[in-house]
Amino acid sequence: MRAAMARKPRMLRVIGALLWKDLLSELRGRALLAALVVFALLTVVVFNYALDLERTVRASVGAGVLWVTIVFTATLALNRVFAAEREHALHEGLLLAPVERLAIYFGKLLSGFLFVLLVAVVVVPVFALLYDLPVARPLNLAVLLLGTLGYLLPGTLLAALAAHARAREVLLPVLLFPVAMPVILSAVRASQEVLAGSAWVRIAPAFNLLVASDIIFLALAVLLFDQLVDA
Amino acid sequence: MQRNVGLQILSVGSGLLLLAALYLVFVYAPLEAVMGAVQRVFYFHVAAGWVGALAFLVAFVAGLLHLRRGSLLADRVALCSSEIGLVFISMNIVSGAIWARPIWNTWWTWDPRLTTATISWLLYAAYLLLRQGIEDPQRRGRFAAVYGVIAFASVPLTFAAIRIFRSIHPVVIGAGAPGAKGSFDMTPAMRDTLLFSLLAFTVLYGALLWHRLRLERLSERVAQLRLRILQA
């Protein structure tokens, strides 16, 4: 085989290096994170007025607002994830590097996940305050993590795919929203039940489906990401 | 292009089958007692939904084949079948909405089947948009196949997710549930009409797919010729 394969860096180290690269370039003055936080806060506030929420429906509608905010934020983050590479013609360089291709996928997945989590750390407490909902329940935090991950799993794959197409910023949500529908629906449902204080029996169907969707999308990404790289 | 006997037979045959199915639907099948004439929408509505699902399945398998073997024919089949599936799913959704207006008293309701059909429509519209957005033919085929596989896999999950939503929420107007509004017992004549409509639509799908594949081949030929002349 190729000589480069022998010196192939360990997958985990590569993932770490990619993550570090994205974080560094963010710290060096890319305003993505700040813009995402402000955007997410705006969404939360706008929905509060657009829906004119009453106390009685807050648990069910509030979960929807929370998830729309996360999904919008994640979509914006995804659009940026591969954009930086493309602008600096780094994409080809990355793909030519003797790196396990899956390492690229997981590096990008984790950096996207980290960005959304950083935004959520600011926005979710504000949301809890404004909507007066027990967002910090452990089960709801689990749903938030699993749902965000479930959205980014196909999202990272499709962002890599859309990065080569025309009108990619518009194309990504068009491709991703219908695919991620099971994740969004089950996450909203699970959050609704948790926020309303339901028993586990009522939470379980949505929660289990969310976990199942995560696993299926993970398996698909692992199987298919190779195909996105020119042989 | 040269005459193609097999295709001509298939085209004429599907036309005749469609005419016969129309006769069965409008004349042979009995008038449903409760719903009246509008119930006759049912036969072609189900047939269109079936062909839509079949076309997406064919596109999915063709996409997998393309990823496996790099077969260009498989990629062409995936494109053509998705496009035809989109047309039939559109028929299914529109005719369903028209039937629902007098029966359910509303054009639309977010029931699992309706929502799943709509999401499938969005998925395959996105699939065609993706194909239009990528210029390099090899990359287009591969990327489209990847998206096709993910899209197809997500449809059953979506159906399951909506079921969870609806099983807890009150079902205002439901299909599938016992006592669903607008269900009826099929008489043998109705069943035969439905089966024949399914057959006619399936043959029609085959004919359309063949025609569409020929169109795609011609389009590729024209593109190649244009390239050759530009390079000369």
Place this chain on the structure above:
Amino acid sequence: MVSPAAETTFYLWLAAGAFALLGGGYIALLVQRWRALQVALAGLQASEQQEVGR
């Protein structure tokens, strides 16, 4: 919930129209694309002949 016969017949014909519009429209689109491609092909072949003749 029984609708008057005239009303349900109206919706039946509406649905029939929708089927015809979508199916017929798609087939018409295919025919139109086919014709356009034939014209383009003929034009290209003619100009290729010219190239050869020169």
